[in-house]
Amino acid sequence: MSASPETLIKDFGKPSFLSTLTLFDWVWAALVVGGAAYVLYRYGAVMSEYEIGTLCGGALLLTGTGWHWKPLRVFSLAVAALSLSAVWLYGSQLASAETSFILRYLLASQSAIMWMSTLFILGTLAYFISLFARSDYAGQLASAFTWSAAAAGLIGLMVRWRESYLIHPDVGYMPLSNLYEVFILFMLVTTLLYLYYEGRYQTRALGPFVMLIIGAALAFLLWFTFERDGHEIQGLVPALKNWWMKIHVPANFVGYGSFALAGMVAIAYLLRERAERVNPQGVFATRLPSLEIMDDLMYKAITLGFGFFMLATVLGALWAAEAWGGYWSWDPKETWALIILLNYAGWLHFRFTKGWRGTPMAWWAIGGLGITTFAFMGVNMFLTGLHSYGGL
Amino acid sequence: MNTATPSAHSRARIWLEFFGSMTLAITLLSALAISSVVGTVLRQNVPYEDYIIKFGPFWFEVYKSLGLYNVYSAGWFLFVLGFLLLSTSLCVFRNTPGFVRDMRDFRLQHSTRSLRAFAQHAEWTVTLGAEALTAPLKNYLHARGFRVRVKPQGAGLLLAGMKGNANRVGYILTHVAVVVICIGALLDGNLPLKLKEWRGEVDLETKPGILISQVPKESRLPMDTPSYRGGVVIPEGASTRELVLQMRDGYFIQELPFEIRVKDFRVEFYDNGLPKSFESDIVLTDPELEQPLEQTISVNHPLVYKGFTIYQSDFRDGGSRLDLRAWPLRGNSGEALSVQGMVGNNHRLDGPDGSLTLELTDFRLHNVRSALPGSGKKFVDIGPSFTFKLRNEKGEALEFENYMLPFDQDGRGFFLSGVRSDENAEFSPSRIPADAQSGVAGFMRFHAALRDPAQRGKAAQRAASEGPPGTRALAGTAGELLERFAAGGFAATQEYIVSQLASAEGARREQLARAYVALLQNSLHALYVNLDLPRATDAARQQQLFEDAVNTLGALPEYAAPFYFELVDFNQVQAAGLQIARTPGKGMVYLGFGMIVIGVFVMFYLPHRRVWLALSEEGGRTQVLLAGATNRDQLGFAREFEGLRDGLKERLQRL
Numbered sequence A: 001m002s003a004s005p006e007t008l009i010k011d012f013g014k015p016s017f018l019s020t021l022t023l024f025d026w027v028w029a030a031l032v033v034g035g036a037a038y039v040l041y042r043y044g045a046v047m048s049e050y051e052i053g054t055l056c057g058g059a060l061l062l063t064g065t066g067w068h069w070k071p072l073r074v075f076s077l078a079v080a081a082l083s084l085s086a087v088w089l090y091g092s093q094l095a096s097a098e099t100s101f102i103l104r105y106l107l108a109s110q111s112a113i114m115w116m117s118t119l120f121i122l123g124t125l126a127y128f129i130s131l132f133a134r135s136d137y138a139g140q141l142a143s144a145f146t147w148s149a150a151a152a153g154l155i156g157l158m159v160r161w162r163e164s165y166l167i168h169p170d171v172g173y174m175p176l177s178n179l180y181e182v183f184i185l186f187m188l189v190t191t192l193l194y195l196y197y198e199g200r201y202q203t204r205a206l207g208p209f210v211m212l213i214i215g216a217a218l219a220f221l222l223w224f225t226f227e228r229d230g231h232e233i234q235g236l237v238p239a240l241k242n243w244w245m246k247i248h249v250p251a252n253f254v255g256y257g258s259f260a261l262a263g264m265v266a267i268a269y270l271l272r273e274r275a276e277r278v279n280p281q282g283v284f285a286t287r288l289p290s291l292e293i294m295d296d297l298m299y300k301a302i303t304l305g306f307g308f309f310m311l312a313t314v315l316g317a318l319w320a321a322e323a324w325g326g327y328w329s330w331d332p333k334e335t336w337a338l339i340i341l342l343n344y345a346g347w348l349h350f351r352f353t354k355g356w357r358g359t360p361m362a363w364w365a366i367g368g369l370g371i372t373t374f375a376f377m378g379v380n381m382f383l384t385g386l387h388s389y390g391g392l
Numbered sequence B: 001m002n003t004a005t006p007s008a009h010s011r012a013r014i015w016l017e018f019f020g021s022m023t024l025a026i027t028l029l030s031a032l033a034i035s036s037v038v039g040t041v042l043r044q045n046v047p048y049e050d051y052i053i054k055f056g057p058f059w060f061e062v063y064k065s066l067g068l069y070n071v072y073s074a075g076w077f078l079f080v081l082g083f084l085l086l087s088t089s090l091c092v093f094r095n096t097p098g099f100v101r102d103m104r105d106f107r108l109q110h111s112t113r114s115l116r117a118f119a120q121h122a123e124w125t126v127t128l129g130a131e132a133l134t135a136p137l138k139n140y141l142h143a144r145g146f147r148v149r150v151k152p153q154g155a156g157l158l159l160a161g162m163k164g165n166a167n168r169v170g171y172i173l174t175h176v177a178v179v180v181i182c183i184g185a186l187l188d189g190n191l192p193l194k195l196k197e198w199r200g201e202v203d204l205e206t207k208p209g210i211l212i213s214q215v216p217k218e219s220r221l222p223m224d225t226p227s228y229r230g231g232v233v234i235p236e237g238a239s240t241r242e243l244v245l246q247m248r249d250g251y252f253i254q255e256l257p258f259e260i261r262v263k264d265f266r267v268e269f270y271d272n273g274l275p276k277s278f279e280s281d282i283v284l285t286d287p288e289l290e291q292p293l294e295q296t297i298s299v300n301h302p303l304v305y306k307g308f309t310i311y312q313s314d315f316r317d318g319g320s321r322l323d324l325r326a327w328p329l330r331g332n333s334g335e336a337l338s339v340q341g342m343v344g345n346n347h348r349l350d351g352p353d354g355s356l357t358l359e360l361t362d363f364r365l366h367n368v369r370s371a372l373p374g375s376g377k378k379f380v381d382i383g384p385s386f387t388f389k390l391r392n393e394k395g396e397a398l399e400f401e402n403y404m405l406p407f408d409q410d411g412r413g414f415f416l417s418g419v420r421s422d423e424n425a426e427f428s429p430s431r432i433p434a435d436a437q438s439g440v441a442g443f444m445r446f447h448a449a450l451r452d453p454a455q456r457g458k459a460a461q462r463a464a465s466e467g468p469p470g471t472r473a474l475a476g477t478a479g480e481l482l483e484r485f486a487a488g489g490f491a492a493t494q495e496y497i498v499s500q501l502a503s504a505e506g507a508r509r510e511q512l513a514r515a516y517v518a519l520l521q522n523s524l525h526a527l528y529v530n531l532d533l534p535r536a537t538d539a540a541r542q543q544q545l546f547e548d549a550v551n552t553l554g555a556l557p558e559y560a561a562p563f564y565f566e567l568v569d570f571n572q573v574q575a576a577g578l579q580i581a582r583t584p585g586k587g588m589v590y591l592g593f594g595m596i597v598i599g600v601f602v603m604f605y606l607p608h609r610r611v612w613l614a615l616s617e618e619g620g621r622t623q624v625l626l627a628g629a630t631n632r633d634q635l636g637f638a639r640e641f642e643g644l645r646d647g648l649k650e651r652l653q654r655l
């Protein structure tokens, strides 16, 4: 029954990646590329070559990512559909938010973001229940809530983008420019990264830990909104009107998000490591992924973060060169970005070349998260402005 | 001699080991990180006085000697940086040959036994000759991204596959990039300048407030300085050939090889008063250009010319011309003296008590405040203002902020004038009521009349005569009241009245008090009417004007200045703050940027992987051994290897 050599050779080959794609993969890709093409056709005339580049690059990147990470397809379609309907409902004046029921209670950026907050809280509760009550059903709920929270947040940003232009064409900007907006971005990125690994490693037990830091961010966001009116849309100061910013900021937050993820996984690691010694039957020892997996996850998150943070810092330098007249000025924010990189470079070298694993690296990752947090918030709070040379 | 050579050689080896060692590398990375922190918690390059105030003379000196006020160009910091540079270079130097060899070497020397020792391996036996299997298996690895070499081995052969060589390239890119970036940055840094300074060829200008033209030549840097970055403020219409390089507690003057003129400067604001955009039309004149280069630069859109980059960084007042009227508030004269002022200049005035210096410090065309709730708008622009200091002969100064236009408060206009005695305090506002033509003249004339005995007299007579019959005799008292009021406002007048009432008591006292107040009111009104100032249209408004004026007069003695400065007209001159940088190393730094980003991602995501298929045939049956190894992401590889294994397994079973 032995086949002819040729067929045998063919049989030992490998079906090409494209042939493994489903119909939905293709439909979805067609929608993404088609959407981008439509935008080009409709607005290409008024777009700068940078913007055209971003659009095309973005579309291809999204397609590729969606093919690799399937849930992204539905997610992106949902976000696109709802954001567009919000834009459509708004029409040409902001006041529509008062009259249209759907905008007012669902899709206007503020409403969407409040939905995001609610869903995050529900998600967090569900994750904790699923971990401690060992309930898979709660786990599925948790994922569902968290996915929807991410969608709501992203819709919130998209609609806010439109709203800024409705306020006044001169005011309009991509909403990645002030503390309020980047906090939402941070929550989105961290959540999506987590959800990616949740699917990849088929475990929801890390959810509670990641949700802790999301919750902290959320608490700040709400305080910032209600105490400081942080959500008010104000036009950008000239320095912020720069194309590099549009990649710099997202890249930065992929970095922050990954480092946050690594830090929280590190905590889980330490808990399990201890639990295995103290009570091997406990939740931590039994429900959390194996130490090996968490160690690997830590490494993966930190490499991803390092890569993107490197990219972000470089873009930041290019931007600074155009806005401030020098690619490097040792201003606190820049310097702390460098410190983050140096810190994780140390981490990577230790792990890679000295073969360190486990507990010490987990502690280091937690320390790294501390440094990252300071670079993200502390610098703005303590090191700039008038009182910035206190503390020594 | 021939014994020394090997030992010297091995010594070099030891040094290489040491400098290239990972432990050192990590120590340096941390050292650099920690020392970078210093420069962020201690604000860099602020005036030395601030540091002295903060740390006191002793610690100030200590920190100064440690170079903490500009850490990033401090010797020890550069030393750490250089060290890391050396270590990285050596590291690359040491690892590269090995890696390159690695990239070529398919490890064909492995035997079935050694392969069995691998963590990742699997075995099968199939009823097919090694010959027949070779092509399919080769294709199997090929299709999965491996480059394959085949070598006969004993009674069979060995297929060795390898992929992810790029990973090694990534390593080289990343680490060479670190070196490239540092060298580029070094080219752009001010190390050469520091050396010149150290050799005493140049020295820092630290005298404050001298004109650029007066800076001595030992503080001037020649045009051919390879790299620098400095700022300059150019008023509209003016031009410069020099740049100011701030450094420590002073500055150098850098001569430019061209002249920059700011033809025009424009700024736009959002409703909330924040700048929306600002830009300058600049003209660059260079002997080497046949005609001058004209371009508009704005934030994020610099002009690049021959390795120089000219940036719009900020803006300020460039010496606006202010047409002022100084209304005296003391003494008898009521005539305003007019002052032609210029922001940034000082002007002398003779006040009632000695001469004064008027230092005009700033002019602002727009002052945006958040609007009153009712108004429907969110913000209002309350118009131009100017700030100035009044310095007396003793050198004591007060700072003022006066507005050009009356500020509307429920239909009544007031000119705001804020006063403060120290820079960090808020301005405490005083209000001058606008007259019927919304100017200050009306009030000022009223005030002058009050200060003038003759007019006071007339007013007193009139008030007395027009009053009820009983009051005819009171002209004297009325005069007295006016005089007190003129001298000391409400406070003094009240004091006077109280003293007059000493004898009276009870109800009568009440009555008298009211009579005095009424008399003062009438006299003031008479004084006011005598001036017959332009009147408001309706009586109520007119009355309001009068009362506001009186209330202000009553409080005016507290106003700290002997003059009120009215801004009559202005001619705004703005100045563009430019940054000019010469950065020969920029290209190199950007190259390094590109290398490091690509390198890092390649290193992370294109792991280097090896697989082997060992075939040993006996009696028509072939034993197939699959083994694999990688240099990173063991878990990931384990998963990939499972894929390889199962795929192969089920194909082999089908045979």
Ligand code: HEM
Pocket (backbone or CB within 6 Å): A306, A345, A348, A349, A352, A353, B019, B020, B021, B022, B025, B084, B087, B088, B089, B091, B092, B095, B167, B168, B171, B174, B175, B178, B600, B603, B604, B631, B632
């Ligand atoms: C600022 C300086 C440096 C940066 C940003 C940097 C960056 C990196 C990164 C991102 C990796 C990949 C780690 C991993 O894949 O887990 C790496 C690997 C490595 N680095 Fe560095 N590094 C620096 C300095 C050094 C120095 C000074 C040395 C030598 C003493 C060194 C030796 C190595 C080695 C041997 C590897 C492993 C390469 C391989 O086998 O793939 N690095 N470096």
